[in-house]
Amino acid sequence: MNIKSTETDISTDTENTNTKSADAIVKDAAQMTADYLTAHPDFFTEHSALLASLDVSHDSGSAISLIERQVGILREQNAQHKSQLAELVSIAKDNEQSNQKMHKLTLSLLACSGIDACEVALDEVLCDEFTVDAISLKLFSKPIDEQPEHLFVTAESALAQELEKLLNTRKPMCGFFKKLPLEELFESKSDSISSVAVIPLFVEKNHCFGALILGSNNIRRFNADMGTLFLERLGEILSHKLSLFFK
The missing domain is CATH 3.30.450.40 (GAF domain)
Structure with a gap:
Protein backbone atom coordinates (compact mmCIF):
# COMPACT_ATOMS: atom_id res chain seq x y z
CA MET A 1 0.00 0.00 0.00
CA ASN A 2 2.86 2.40 0.81
CA ILE A 3 4.49 1.69 -2.52
CA LYS A 4 1.25 2.38 -4.46
CA SER A 5 0.71 5.60 -2.53
CA THR A 6 4.21 6.75 -3.37
CA GLU A 7 3.63 6.03 -7.07
CA THR A 8 0.41 8.03 -6.97
CA ASP A 9 2.14 11.01 -5.34
CA ILE A 10 4.91 10.90 -7.92
CA SER A 11 2.34 10.93 -10.78
CA THR A 12 0.45 13.87 -9.26
CA ASP A 13 3.65 15.87 -8.78
CA THR A 14 4.58 15.25 -12.42
CA GLU A 15 1.19 16.51 -13.64
CA ASN A 16 1.45 19.64 -11.49
CA THR A 17 4.94 20.26 -12.85
CA ASN A 18 3.69 19.97 -16.45
CA THR A 19 0.75 22.30 -15.70
CA LYS A 20 3.01 24.89 -14.15
CA SER A 21 5.33 24.66 -17.12
CA ALA A 22 2.40 25.31 -19.53
CA ASP A 23 1.21 28.27 -17.47
CA ALA A 24 4.72 29.65 -17.40
CA ILE A 25 4.99 29.34 -21.16
CA VAL A 26 1.69 31.24 -21.68
CA LYS A 27 2.79 33.97 -19.29
CA ASP A 28 6.15 34.25 -21.00
CA ALA A 29 4.44 34.50 -24.42
CA ALA A 30 2.01 37.14 -23.13
CA GLN A 31 4.87 39.13 -21.63
CA MET A 32 6.85 38.89 -24.86
CA THR A 33 3.81 40.11 -26.80
CA ALA A 34 3.32 42.99 -24.39
CA ASP A 35 7.01 43.89 -24.57
CA TYR A 36 6.90 43.83 -28.38
CA LEU A 37 3.80 46.04 -28.56
CA THR A 38 5.36 48.44 -26.09
CA ALA A 39 8.46 48.67 -28.25
CA HIS A 40 6.37 49.07 -31.42
CA PRO A 41 3.43 51.39 -30.54
CA ASP A 42 2.55 51.84 -34.22
CA PHE A 43 1.96 48.11 -34.75
CA PHE A 44 -1.85 48.32 -34.95
CA THR A 45 -1.62 51.40 -37.16
CA GLU A 46 0.26 49.31 -39.69
CA HIS A 47 -2.05 46.31 -39.15
CA SER A 48 -5.46 47.95 -38.96
CA ALA A 49 -7.23 44.87 -40.35
CA LEU A 50 -5.98 42.85 -37.39
CA LEU A 51 -7.17 45.52 -34.95
CA ALA A 52 -10.64 45.52 -36.47
CA SER A 53 -10.94 41.76 -35.95
CA LEU A 54 -10.02 41.85 -32.26
CA ASP A 55 -12.72 41.54 -29.58
CA VAL A 56 -11.63 43.55 -26.54
CA SER A 57 -13.70 42.88 -23.45
CA HIS A 58 -14.41 45.50 -20.77
CA ASP A 59 -13.86 45.42 -17.04
CA SER A 60 -17.61 45.82 -16.65
CA GLY A 61 -18.24 42.44 -18.25
CA SER A 62 -20.89 42.40 -20.94
CA ALA A 63 -21.77 46.08 -20.33
CA ILE A 64 -20.55 48.73 -22.79
CA SER A 65 -19.03 52.04 -21.82
CA LEU A 66 -20.99 55.31 -21.89
CA ILE A 67 -18.77 56.65 -24.66
CA GLU A 68 -19.40 53.58 -26.80
CA ARG A 69 -23.15 53.96 -26.25
CA GLN A 70 -23.01 57.62 -27.24
CA VAL A 71 -20.99 56.79 -30.36
CA GLY A 72 -23.52 54.11 -31.27
CA ILE A 73 -26.42 56.56 -30.89
CA LEU A 74 -24.60 59.16 -33.00
CA ARG A 75 -24.01 56.60 -35.72
CA GLU A 76 -27.70 55.64 -35.73
CA GLN A 77 -28.73 59.29 -35.89
CA ASN A 78 -26.26 59.92 -38.69
CA ALA A 79 -27.68 57.01 -40.68
CA GLN A 80 -31.22 58.32 -40.12
CA HIS A 81 -30.20 61.82 -41.23
CA LYS A 82 -28.60 60.45 -44.38
CA SER A 83 -31.76 58.50 -45.17
CA GLN A 84 -33.96 61.55 -44.55
CA LEU A 85 -31.70 63.73 -46.68
CA ALA A 86 -31.81 61.22 -49.53
CA GLU A 87 -35.62 61.15 -49.29
CA LEU A 88 -35.83 64.96 -49.34
CA VAL A 89 -33.55 65.13 -52.37
CA SER A 90 -35.71 62.57 -54.14
CA ILE A 91 -38.88 64.53 -53.31
CA ALA A 92 -37.28 67.76 -54.51
CA LYS A 93 -36.35 66.13 -57.83
CA ASP A 94 -39.89 64.79 -58.26
CA ASN A 95 -41.36 68.21 -57.48
CA GLU A 96 -39.04 69.88 -59.96
CA GLN A 97 -40.07 67.42 -62.66
CA SER A 98 -43.76 67.97 -61.83
Whole structure:
Protein backbone atom coordinates (compact mmCIF):
# COMPACT_ATOMS: atom_id res chain seq x y z
CA MET A 1 0.00 0.00 0.00
CA ASN A 2 2.86 2.40 0.81
CA ILE A 3 4.49 1.69 -2.52
CA LYS A 4 1.25 2.38 -4.46
CA SER A 5 0.71 5.60 -2.53
CA THR A 6 4.21 6.75 -3.37
CA GLU A 7 3.63 6.03 -7.07
CA THR A 8 0.41 8.03 -6.97
CA ASP A 9 2.14 11.01 -5.34
CA ILE A 10 4.91 10.90 -7.92
CA SER A 11 2.34 10.93 -10.78
CA THR A 12 0.45 13.87 -9.26
CA ASP A 13 3.65 15.87 -8.78
CA THR A 14 4.58 15.25 -12.42
CA GLU A 15 1.19 16.51 -13.64
CA ASN A 16 1.45 19.64 -11.49
CA THR A 17 4.94 20.26 -12.85
CA ASN A 18 3.69 19.97 -16.45
CA THR A 19 0.75 22.30 -15.70
CA LYS A 20 3.01 24.89 -14.15
CA SER A 21 5.33 24.66 -17.12
CA ALA A 22 2.40 25.31 -19.53
CA ASP A 23 1.21 28.27 -17.47
CA ALA A 24 4.72 29.65 -17.40
CA ILE A 25 4.99 29.34 -21.16
CA VAL A 26 1.69 31.24 -21.68
CA LYS A 27 2.79 33.97 -19.29
CA ASP A 28 6.15 34.25 -21.00
CA ALA A 29 4.44 34.50 -24.42
CA ALA A 30 2.01 37.14 -23.13
CA GLN A 31 4.87 39.13 -21.63
CA MET A 32 6.85 38.89 -24.86
CA THR A 33 3.81 40.11 -26.80
CA ALA A 34 3.32 42.99 -24.39
CA ASP A 35 7.01 43.89 -24.57
CA TYR A 36 6.90 43.83 -28.38
CA LEU A 37 3.80 46.04 -28.56
CA THR A 38 5.36 48.44 -26.09
CA ALA A 39 8.46 48.67 -28.25
CA HIS A 40 6.37 49.07 -31.42
CA PRO A 41 3.43 51.39 -30.54
CA ASP A 42 2.55 51.84 -34.22
CA PHE A 43 1.96 48.11 -34.75
CA PHE A 44 -1.85 48.32 -34.95
CA THR A 45 -1.62 51.40 -37.16
CA GLU A 46 0.26 49.31 -39.69
CA HIS A 47 -2.05 46.31 -39.15
CA SER A 48 -5.46 47.95 -38.96
CA ALA A 49 -7.23 44.87 -40.35
CA LEU A 50 -5.98 42.85 -37.39
CA LEU A 51 -7.17 45.52 -34.95
CA ALA A 52 -10.64 45.52 -36.47
CA SER A 53 -10.94 41.76 -35.95
CA LEU A 54 -10.02 41.85 -32.26
CA ASP A 55 -12.72 41.54 -29.58
CA VAL A 56 -11.63 43.55 -26.54
CA SER A 57 -13.70 42.88 -23.45
CA HIS A 58 -14.41 45.50 -20.77
CA ASP A 59 -13.86 45.42 -17.04
CA SER A 60 -17.61 45.82 -16.65
CA GLY A 61 -18.24 42.44 -18.25
CA SER A 62 -20.89 42.40 -20.94
CA ALA A 63 -21.77 46.08 -20.33
CA ILE A 64 -20.55 48.73 -22.79
CA SER A 65 -19.03 52.04 -21.82
CA LEU A 66 -20.99 55.31 -21.89
CA ILE A 67 -18.77 56.65 -24.66
CA GLU A 68 -19.40 53.58 -26.80
CA ARG A 69 -23.15 53.96 -26.25
CA GLN A 70 -23.01 57.62 -27.24
CA VAL A 71 -20.99 56.79 -30.36
CA GLY A 72 -23.52 54.11 -31.27
CA ILE A 73 -26.42 56.56 -30.89
CA LEU A 74 -24.60 59.16 -33.00
CA ARG A 75 -24.01 56.60 -35.72
CA GLU A 76 -27.70 55.64 -35.73
CA GLN A 77 -28.73 59.29 -35.89
CA ASN A 78 -26.26 59.92 -38.69
CA ALA A 79 -27.68 57.01 -40.68
CA GLN A 80 -31.22 58.32 -40.12
CA HIS A 81 -30.20 61.82 -41.23
CA LYS A 82 -28.60 60.45 -44.38
CA SER A 83 -31.76 58.50 -45.17
CA GLN A 84 -33.96 61.55 -44.55
CA LEU A 85 -31.70 63.73 -46.68
CA ALA A 86 -31.81 61.22 -49.53
CA GLU A 87 -35.62 61.15 -49.29
CA LEU A 88 -35.83 64.96 -49.34
CA VAL A 89 -33.55 65.13 -52.37
CA SER A 90 -35.71 62.57 -54.14
CA ILE A 91 -38.88 64.53 -53.31
CA ALA A 92 -37.28 67.76 -54.51
CA LYS A 93 -36.35 66.13 -57.83
CA ASP A 94 -39.89 64.79 -58.26
CA ASN A 95 -41.36 68.21 -57.48
CA GLU A 96 -39.04 69.88 -59.96
CA GLN A 97 -40.07 67.42 -62.66
CA SER A 98 -43.76 67.97 -61.83
CA ASN A 99 -43.29 71.75 -62.04
CA GLN A 100 -41.66 71.43 -65.46
CA LYS A 101 -44.50 69.22 -66.69
CA MET A 102 -47.11 71.62 -65.31
CA HIS A 103 -45.37 74.49 -67.04
CA LYS A 104 -45.51 72.56 -70.32
CA LEU A 105 -49.22 71.90 -69.83
CA THR A 106 -49.90 75.56 -69.01
CA LEU A 107 -48.16 76.72 -72.17
CA SER A 108 -50.13 74.19 -74.21
CA LEU A 109 -53.44 75.43 -72.77
CA LEU A 110 -52.53 79.08 -73.34
CA ALA A 111 -52.07 78.35 -77.03
CA CYS A 112 -55.53 76.76 -77.37
CA SER A 113 -58.18 78.70 -79.32
CA GLY A 114 -61.18 76.57 -78.29
CA ILE A 115 -62.50 74.08 -75.75
CA ASP A 116 -61.89 71.19 -78.13
CA ALA A 117 -58.25 72.24 -78.48
CA CYS A 118 -57.95 72.27 -74.66
CA GLU A 119 -59.27 68.73 -74.57
CA VAL A 120 -56.61 67.62 -77.05
CA ALA A 121 -53.84 69.40 -75.12
CA LEU A 122 -54.97 67.80 -71.86
CA ASP A 123 -55.04 64.35 -73.41
CA GLU A 124 -51.59 64.69 -74.96
CA VAL A 125 -49.71 66.19 -72.02
CA LEU A 126 -51.43 64.36 -69.16
CA CYS A 127 -51.23 60.95 -70.83
CA ASP A 128 -47.65 61.44 -72.03
CA GLU A 129 -46.14 63.22 -69.04
CA PHE A 130 -48.23 62.34 -65.98
CA THR A 131 -48.93 58.60 -66.45
CA VAL A 132 -52.66 59.17 -66.94
CA ASP A 133 -54.37 56.57 -69.12
CA ALA A 134 -57.53 58.49 -70.06
CA ILE A 135 -59.08 61.94 -69.60
CA SER A 136 -62.63 63.22 -69.87
CA LEU A 137 -63.69 66.87 -69.90
CA LYS A 138 -67.33 67.59 -69.04
CA LEU A 139 -68.99 71.02 -68.86
CA PHE A 140 -72.39 71.67 -67.26
CA SER A 141 -73.97 73.86 -69.92
CA LYS A 142 -75.67 73.85 -73.26
CA PRO A 143 -73.38 73.09 -76.21
CA ILE A 144 -71.44 76.02 -77.60
CA ASP A 145 -71.37 76.57 -81.35
CA GLU A 146 -68.53 74.87 -83.20
CA GLN A 147 -67.57 72.82 -80.11
CA PRO A 148 -68.02 69.00 -79.86
CA GLU A 149 -71.29 68.07 -78.13
CA HIS A 150 -69.69 65.27 -76.07
CA LEU A 151 -67.97 67.94 -73.96
CA PHE A 152 -71.30 69.19 -72.57
CA VAL A 153 -73.75 67.51 -70.18
CA THR A 154 -77.09 68.82 -68.92
CA ALA A 155 -77.62 69.27 -65.21
CA GLU A 156 -80.48 66.71 -65.32
CA SER A 157 -78.32 63.90 -66.75
CA ALA A 158 -77.30 60.93 -64.60
CA LEU A 159 -73.63 61.71 -65.24
CA ALA A 160 -73.98 65.32 -64.07
CA GLN A 161 -75.81 64.23 -60.92
CA GLU A 162 -73.13 61.68 -60.01
CA LEU A 163 -70.38 64.23 -60.65
CA GLU A 164 -72.18 66.80 -58.50
CA LYS A 165 -72.09 64.39 -55.55
CA LEU A 166 -68.31 64.19 -55.87
CA LEU A 167 -67.86 67.90 -56.50
CA ASN A 168 -69.84 69.26 -53.55
CA THR A 169 -66.63 69.73 -51.55
CA ARG A 170 -65.17 71.79 -54.44
CA LYS A 171 -61.95 69.80 -54.06
CA PRO A 172 -60.48 66.97 -56.16
CA MET A 173 -61.77 63.51 -55.22
CA CYS A 174 -59.71 60.38 -55.84
CA GLY A 175 -60.54 56.67 -55.74
CA PHE A 176 -62.88 54.33 -57.54
CA PHE A 177 -66.51 55.34 -57.60
CA LYS A 178 -68.85 52.50 -58.57
CA LYS A 179 -71.79 54.71 -59.51
CA LEU A 180 -69.76 56.86 -61.86
CA PRO A 181 -70.61 55.81 -65.46
CA LEU A 182 -67.12 55.14 -66.79
CA GLU A 183 -68.45 54.07 -70.20
CA GLU A 184 -69.84 57.54 -70.76
CA LEU A 185 -66.64 59.19 -69.56
CA PHE A 186 -63.93 57.08 -71.18
CA GLU A 187 -65.82 55.07 -73.83
CA SER A 188 -63.57 52.27 -75.17
CA LYS A 189 -60.97 52.77 -72.44
CA SER A 190 -63.47 52.34 -69.59
CA ASP A 191 -62.95 48.58 -69.10
CA SER A 192 -59.35 49.00 -67.92
CA ILE A 193 -59.87 52.04 -65.66
CA SER A 194 -59.24 51.12 -62.00
CA SER A 195 -58.96 54.53 -60.31
CA VAL A 196 -60.05 58.06 -61.12
CA ALA A 197 -59.51 61.66 -60.04
CA VAL A 198 -62.46 64.06 -60.35
CA ILE A 199 -61.31 67.70 -60.49
CA PRO A 200 -63.89 70.50 -60.15
CA LEU A 201 -63.82 73.46 -62.54
CA PHE A 202 -65.16 76.74 -61.22
CA VAL A 203 -65.06 80.48 -61.73
CA GLU A 204 -65.88 81.04 -58.09
CA LYS A 205 -66.05 78.54 -55.26
CA ASN A 206 -69.84 78.51 -55.40
CA HIS A 207 -70.06 78.26 -59.19
CA CYS A 208 -68.83 74.91 -60.47
CA PHE A 209 -69.28 74.75 -64.23
CA GLY A 210 -67.68 71.41 -65.05
CA ALA A 211 -65.17 68.70 -64.18
CA LEU A 212 -62.00 67.14 -65.50
CA ILE A 213 -61.89 63.41 -64.86
CA LEU A 214 -58.58 61.52 -65.02
CA GLY A 215 -58.53 57.74 -65.34
CA SER A 216 -55.76 55.25 -64.59
CA ASN A 217 -55.35 51.51 -65.15
CA ASN A 218 -53.44 51.39 -61.85
CA ILE A 219 -55.72 51.06 -58.84
CA ARG A 220 -53.13 52.87 -56.66
CA ARG A 221 -52.58 55.79 -59.04
CA PHE A 222 -55.49 57.84 -57.66
CA ASN A 223 -56.35 56.92 -54.07
CA ALA A 224 -58.24 58.64 -51.27
CA ASP A 225 -55.08 59.18 -49.19
CA MET A 226 -52.99 60.92 -51.85
CA GLY A 227 -52.17 64.62 -51.84
CA THR A 228 -54.26 66.73 -54.19
CA LEU A 229 -52.27 69.97 -54.42
CA PHE A 230 -51.18 69.27 -58.00
CA LEU A 231 -54.75 68.39 -58.99
CA GLU A 232 -56.04 71.61 -57.40
CA ARG A 233 -53.50 73.69 -59.35
CA LEU A 234 -54.45 71.87 -62.53
CA GLY A 235 -58.11 72.64 -61.88
CA GLU A 236 -57.40 76.33 -61.27
CA ILE A 237 -55.38 76.73 -64.48
CA LEU A 238 -57.94 74.88 -66.59
CA SER A 239 -60.87 76.72 -64.99
CA HIS A 240 -59.33 80.08 -65.81
CA LYS A 241 -58.67 79.06 -69.43
CA LEU A 242 -62.09 77.53 -70.09
CA SER A 243 -64.02 80.38 -68.44
CA LEU A 244 -62.76 82.65 -71.21
CA PHE A 245 -64.90 80.71 -73.74
CA PHE A 246 -68.10 81.26 -71.78
CA LYS A 247 -67.92 85.06 -71.80
